[in-house]
Amino acid sequence: MSNFDVLRNSVGDLWEKYIRHEFVIKMKEGTLPLDSFKYYMVQDSKYVNVMLKSLLNASSKAPLDKITNILNSIFNTRDKGLEVEKEVFRELNIDEAIINEIGYNLVNYAYTRHLYYYSSVGWEEFLAAWTPCMVGYRFIGEFVKGSPNKVYNLWASFYGSDEYGKRVEVILDSLESIKINEELKNIFKNSVNFEIFFWESALRKDPTIFK
């Protein structure tokens, strides 16, 4: 069994709750209200900034061959990701200034600080915290692709792309080289819970008071 499967199995049905959340299903069916998605996109954009900073903070603690592949793969495909993001932003009438103006909701604030915390602790800990987001979005992208809603289909065109798939492969390759223990399972589980709470906070449109 791969290390990813070990981690995924260790959280029981939480994984399915994450990648097949009501939010995701409604994206696929095209029934998700656009204002929920807009709320989500702003929070997600703030998330990605801290996530990338956390990756960089963790990078010096990683084995050089693995981190070279990961950074190479991420920065090689970042243009495509940003291009899709820009198109989605245009559809939603949001931009960098609006995103900076809006604060984090509690879940997003907690999740991003969780990532940063483990990026300071060590590479393996960060990897366990980071995997649910990176790998989960691959499954979600493939699932949502083909949505009758133009914006959700556009959004999924990146996470369901071969380029994104390559990112996931190098991350899984690095994950395969470490030894999974109880602490890493806990960190992974926290992140899966955060992903579920992230969808829920977008459906509820939680207050965004944290700057």
Add this chain to the structure above:
Amino acid sequence: MSNFDVLRNSVGDLWEKYIRHEFVIKMKEGTLPLDSFKYYMVQDSKYVNVMLKSLLNASSKAPLDKITNILNSIFNTRDKGLEVEKEVFRELNIDEAIINEIGYNLVNYAYTRHLYYYSSVGWEEFLAAWTPCMVGYRFIGEFVKGSPNKVYNLWASFYGSDEYGKRVEVILDSLESIKINEELKNIFKNSVNFEIFFWESALRKDPTIFK
């Protein structure tokens, strides 16, 4: 105006909402249910561990004279704090093993990671994040002292003590030496909000799923 007053004024009525929260008033009146307090004490104990680690993480970034006073004052009075905590724990039938077994609630997880995050960013940022907890508990301790409830009175006997007051003085002295800007006000405000949410999470007894 002192820097502390500048920060406190910048959050408007949030400061009073924190130090005179329903939770605090019920401690003073002795009407707070003991199981709410027990829930709170477990979360607070987990909080203090990460808070102290964050202080140590930030310490190398601080001016040496200020941090020497702060660490000296905290570690000099830590025995008294631990002694009171031990007595409170005995009254509540909790111990280290129970505290380790129980997870963080979302608010506590977010708050502790917020502290750790800013302890990595810089001393001034950490100080702004840390001040609401350290200084607020001075006001709360003095207010709750004399509660008809033996346990709450015991708890307040530390935060309302001269030893604790000395901790607060050296922290305010360090705070006075920095230049307050908008970012520090934001960090301070986040922490005040976390303190309010911390009381509320204890009244609600939020799920403690984060390890």
